[in-house]
Amino acid sequence: MGAGANLHGRSFEEVLETIFASADDLLIVDPITDAVESLTALATTADDPPRIRVLADESLLKDVMDDFVVASNAADHVDAGTLTIRTGSSGHRNPLAVANGTVWSLVAVGDNVAALGTDEDSFVDTVDDLYESQWQIASDFDLRTPPISRVRETLGAEIGEQTREDFDATLDALKSARSATAEFDEVTLTLLVAARNDVLLYDISKWGEDVGIASKATFSRTKTTLEDEGLIRTEKVPIDVGRPRLRLKLNEDRFDEATPEELAAVTLSHSA
Template identity: 75%
Template sequence: MVAGENLHGREFEEVLATVFESAEELLLVDPTAEAVRALTAVTTAAADPPSVRMLADSRLLKEVMDDFVVASNAADHVDAGTLSIRTGGTGSTNALVVTEGAVWALVSVGDRVAALGTDESEFVDAVRETYGAQWDPASAFDLRTPPLSTVRETLGEEIGQDVRADFDAALDALDEARDAASEFDEVTLTLLVAAHNDVLLYDISKWGEDVGIASKATFSRTKTTLEEEGLIRTEKVPIDVGRPRLRLKLNEDRFDEVTPAELAAVTLNHSA
């Protein structure tokens, strides 16, 4: 790739992946929701991503980070020190990608996207200085979502490797089935996977609260909703002291074939 040349593609992921090939540092300024999702996806896919900073509108970030997959992957990158996210108004009229030696304006028209670039040194220096000055006082964005790697690791360790395998497979199926605009409820997915593996409600809700997905109360309310809709059922399990605990089970009369892909489909339909 020639620094500053115009780039074209079907998706922002294509354009950003090309920029990643030669950049050591990258600043994304005033991105659209689509560009935020693309940056997170490309950073996740890259074997050796550059150091990435993102300066964006707080309301847009809150909306995009409602998506568990985007937010949990972003949290992984923040945790690894690869990604920094700050909020604030930039005054930019375009979403910009800024590297050490080039600037691109991201443009989307219909089903095509482009990055219109320049490597003219005085202009690049002026852009870096302008947005560097805006970056320094900007507030860090609080993701409030646990890193996906932590979710997966602790799910396997504390609940079971079979549960983790189902969770990973269902999450992959969800990512393939939904479009960028559709959302899903990660608590619903977790409970369906837990029910598929006959996990105790107490165990999965305690894990979910400890790892930062949602509170025990949220897990309990969602369980009640799924039970009322006939998707899951519970069985009482006596314990030595205290009230019996509830074992989660799928209501298999509601499932054609219990696979991670079907659990993903049910999750999407439930969240619609």
């Protein structure tokens, strides 16, 4: 056991942050949900993150990437070349982290996380050879969520800077307000923000489909649900040719000031 190889913390994020500090190339094998979420969060905040490779069970990846915040940030790192995700499982009970000549077994017990490590050369070489061979035959994970940077950039350019600012503020409020397990519907979030800014349904749904959030049909169905629940209303806007377009508006009877925090709370309650 290499001196000082073991790490302890209150969360995966705390332990992985220590590994990040000295790693150039980090391989994570069989992570649990908390570990994937922590990796994504750390890669987002780190000034110079290592190159990260994740080899994980496909069903776990699908579950964790169902979270828009995690998936859209992960997509940013994939686009930047910082993160590569492939599907595969070794059957280990605990996640493994391999970086800079050390192998750690990541163990979570209650509110504590430990990384039990060794830097014994022959063992590390064996682990490297085993998982490099598994990595080479593994398939890339199909991450269908668009990168959050692209969402923000195109929302501001195509819909308006105020709408983008409201989207960012509401998303930040959502991340602060929700519990660790609470999920929310990004289409609901987008439509509420659009309604706060009197955006046309056609414009926001076309943007949403083009950027990869959801189809126009999904936006339309969600709009109808929000309208039926009295959260938003629509006004017809005549156009030169064809049917009138619908302008989205918040139902003032359901909102006090429609702050980002209020929109976030409504989004969470609607998604529950």
